[in-house]
Amino acid sequence: MAVKDIMDALRGESLEDLGLKENLAQLVKDIKLIGEELDVLLYLPKPGLEDVLRAKVQQALSEVPDVKSVNVRFAQAPPEQKPQMPVGQPAFTKRNVPGIKHLVAVGSGKGGVGKSTVAANLALALAKIGYKVGLLDADIYGPSIPTLLGLKGERATVNERNKIVPVEKFGIKVLSIGFMLPSEDTPVIWRGPMLMKALTQFLFDVEWGELDFLVMDLPPGTGDVQLTLAQNVEMSGAVVVTTPQDVALADVKKATSMFREVQIPVLGVIENMAYFICPSDGQKYYIFGKGKVAEFASAYGLKILGSIPIDPEVSERSDRGEPIVIGSPDSEVARAFVGIAKVLAQELG
Ligand SMILES: Nc1ncnc2c1ncn2[C@@H]1O[C@H](COP(=O)(O)OP(=O)(O)OP(=O)(O)O)[C@@H](O)[C@H]1O
Numbered sequence: 393m394a395v396k397d398i399m400d401a402l403r404g405e406s407l408e409d410l411g412l413k414e415n416l417a418q419l420v421k422d423i424k425l426i427g428e429e430l431d432v433l434l435y436l437p438k439p440g441l442e443d444v445l446r447a448k449v450q451q452a453l454s455e456v457p458d459v460k461s462v463n464v465r466f467a468q469a470p471p472e473q474k475p476q477m478p479v480g481q482p483a484f485t486k487r488n489v490p491g492i493k494h495l496v497a498v499g500s501g502k503g504g505v506g507k508s509t510v511a512a513n514l515a516l517a518l519a520k521i522g523y524k525v526g527l528l529d530a531d532i533y534g535p536s537i538p539t540l541l542g543l544k545g546e547r548a549t550v551n552e553r554n555k556i557v558p559v560e561k562f563g564i565k566v567l568s569i570g571f572m573l574p575s576e577d578t579p580v581i582w583r584g585p586m587l588m589k590a591l592t593q594f595l596f597d598v599e600w601g602e603l604d605f606l607v608m609d610l611p612p613g614t615g616d617v618q619l620t621l622a623q624n625v626e627m628s629g630a631v632v633v634t635t636p637q638d639v640a641l642a643d644v645k646k647a648t649s650m651f652r653e654v655q656i657p658v659l660g661v662i663e664n665m666a667y668f669i670c671p672s673d674g675q676k677y678y679i680f681g682k683g684k685v686a687e688f689a690s691a692y693g694l695k696i697l698g699s700i701p702i703d704p705e706v707s708e709r710s711d712r713g714e715p716i717v718i719g720s721p722d723s724e725v726a727r728a729f730v731g732i733a734k735v736l737a738q739e740l741g
C-alpha cells in the first residue's frame with residue numbers, strides 16, 4: 393500500500409458540499425503511515441470544519457487496505473492542541489524560498505521531450521505578461537539553460553552578503569551550475585550530500601529578490617534531484633511535459649506518480665511537439681497522434697495547461713540563444729507559451 397493509494401482515495405472526495413473547490417487530497421499537507429496507523433495533516437481552509445473534514449477523511453480511507461486507524465490533524469490548530477509528531481519516520485522540514493511567491497518545477501519522466509525549452513520559454517512568457525520571474529537550471533548534470541538563453545561562458549558572482557547573484561537576461565533572473573563550471577564540457581559528479589548542498593544553495597543562498605515565479609528546469613526522470621527538492625523545499629507544484637508518443641507518456645505517468653508520492657502537487661500537463669503546422673497549407677498535422685495526452689490527463693485527473701506545436705524554429709533559435717518567445721513573439725509557439733503562462737498564473741491565483 394503506497395501513499396499514492398491513499399491520495400487517490402482522498403482525491404475522489406469532493407468538498408463541494410462545504411463550498412470548497414478543492415478535493416480532500418488537495419488539502420493534505422503531510423501524511424505518515426506508522427505501522428497500520430495513518431497520520432494525516434490537513435490544511436484547514438476555514439475554521440470550524442475540523443469535525444466534518446476528519447469524518448470525510450476517515451470515510452474516504454475506510455476502504456484502503458492496511459490502514460487500521462486514521463488520525464487527522466490540522467495545520468492551523470493552535471500550537472497547544474497540536475499532538476506530537478509521530479516518531480518512527482524522519483519528518484522532512486520543507487522550507488519556503490524567501491521572496492518567492494510561486495516555485496514551479498518543470499519535469500518529465502523522459503529525456504529530450506522539451507523540458508528545458510518549456511522551462512525557459514514559460515519563464516519568459518510569464519515575464520512578458522508582467523510577472524517578476526526567475527529561472528533555475530536544476531539540471532545540474534546537464535545544464536542547458538545557458539545555451540538556450542545565450543549565456544554560455546557567463547559567470548555568477550557572490551555579493552557582499554555572501555549570496556549568489558543570478559545573471560539577468562531578457563528581463564528574468566537566471567541561475568545555472570553552468571555559470572560555475574570551468575567549461576561546458578566539465579562533467580559534474582555529485583555524491584548525495586554534495587548534491588543536496590548544491591541544490592539547496594541554489595535556492596536559498598541566492599539573491600533572488602522578490603519574485604512572483606521561480607521556474608525550475610529539472611533533469612529527466614525521477615531521480616535524486618527530484619527527491620532532494622521534494623524533501624527540502626516547499627513548492628507550489630510541478631508541471632509535467634510530455635510529447636504525444638506512447639513512450640514519453642509511459643514515462644510521464646511514472647513522473648506524475650512520483651510527484652504525487654512525494655506530495656508535490658502536479659499543476660498540469662504541457663503537451664510539447666503536439667502537432668506540426670504545414671507552412672504551405674497552414675493545416676495542423678498530428679504527427680505523433682492525437683488525443684493520447686488528453687486521455688492520460690483525464691485518467692490522472694490532470695489539467696492540460698496547453699499544447700505546443702513542433703516547429704524547427706524552436707530548436708534553431710534555442711541553439712542561437714534566442715528563445716522563440718523573445719525572437720519570434722508572433723509565432724504560434726510563442727503564443728502557445730503565453731497562453732500556458734496565463735493558465736498557470738490563473739491556476740496559482
Ligand atoms: N516544440 C518544439 N519544436 C521543435 N523542437 C523542439 C520543440 N521543443 C523542444 N525542441 C527541441 O528538442 C530538443 C530537446 O529539447 P530540450 O533540451 O528542451 O529537452 P529536455 O527535455 O530538456 O531534454 P533533457 O532531458 O536532455 O534535459 C532540443 O533540440 C529542442 O530545441
Ligand SMILES: [Mg+2]
Nearest residue numbers: 507508531536
Ligand atoms: Mg533539459
